[in-house]
Amino acid sequence: MHHRIKATSSGHKRNAVHQDGPPAPQWPNYTGDSQFVGTSSSGRVAVYVDPTLGDPALQNAQDLLNDADRVVAANDAIFGTPGGPVSVIVFALNGATDGRGGADHMGCDYVTGAAIEVCASFGNSARVSGLFEAELSECSMGANLCGVSTGEALSRWCASVISNNALPDFATAPRWSRDGMPNFATRTDPTDRNADSTGCGMAFLSWMISQGFGLDKLAPAMVALGDSGTLAQLYASLTSDDSGNAWPKFQAAIQNLANGVTSDDPFGGVPTQIAAAKQLRKVAVGVRAEKVAAPAAGKSKIAAVCSPRSRRLLPPDKRSA
Secondary structure (H helix, E strand, O other): OOEOOOOOOOOOOOOOOOOOOOOOOOOOOOOOOOEEEEEOOOOOEEEEEOHHHHHHHHHHHHHHHHHHHHHHHHHHHHHOOOOOOEEEEEEOHHHOOEOOOOEEEOOOOOOOOOEEEEEOEOOOHHHHHHHHHHHHHHHOOOOOOOOOHHHHHHHHHHHHHHOOOOOHHHOOHHHHHHOOOOOOOOOOOOOOOOHHHHHHHHHHHHHHHHOOOOHHHHHHHHHHHOOOOOHHHHHHHHHOOOHHHHHHHHHHHHHOOOOOOOOOOOOOOHHHHHHHHHHHHHHHOOOOHHHHOOOHHHHHHHHHHOOOOOEEEOOHHHOOO
């Protein structure tokens, strides 16, 4: 299956689109012509666009090209590891041009998942950057957290921070709250398509961030725990408290919220994480593409662990519960 998830114009003058460029990869869904827009300054991100969508999509693609190195540097800093080169195309996913078509790629690594699709968002390019980060972050999971609720929550948190919360309509924690707050802290849901389990993860990570554990601590710890790791185990590994205390303490914190769970960040961690990300990405700015490409010897191992299947990001009202 696929891993699938209003900014004004950047003010930068749009560069001329390159007529000649690297051949487009095979995309998870898109089958039309891929117009090459350019490669980011680091060489790590090649951007394409569906030419039939005209200037608004081209503006999205150009804005993404201008923003790509900021995104990859921040992503590297969050995971503590350098990522590999990727290609990304902007088109009308599910026919949408407001970003709600989500995003898509294949496996959770830079070998099988490096062809990324993002929905156009006319006049709101911050959403395109957020969708790009949602899929890019899954590539940095190194075949761990692949298609499970913990990995989905982590990728959405990364997208929220990197895009300055440009995807609020993708929120799942309020739905989890309305559905009675089922416990997905002591068990991990083996799917990335359940809004309740993803929503529990979003709220839990918000709580952990409010306890002083930033994404740069949470992401590597979650990757180390792997697909079978739980949020309760994440809590134990970072706090040295017993994992059995995670759920009751989390529930107590939820009950003390003045307004309940009305967003994916009920404990207000996004602003502090945005500020932290600005500092963290400076560490990764100088990373070069040739230093971060996945080694050939590791390809077969990665592919065996995380078989290529589409990883689709969608808003909660467009995915089955």
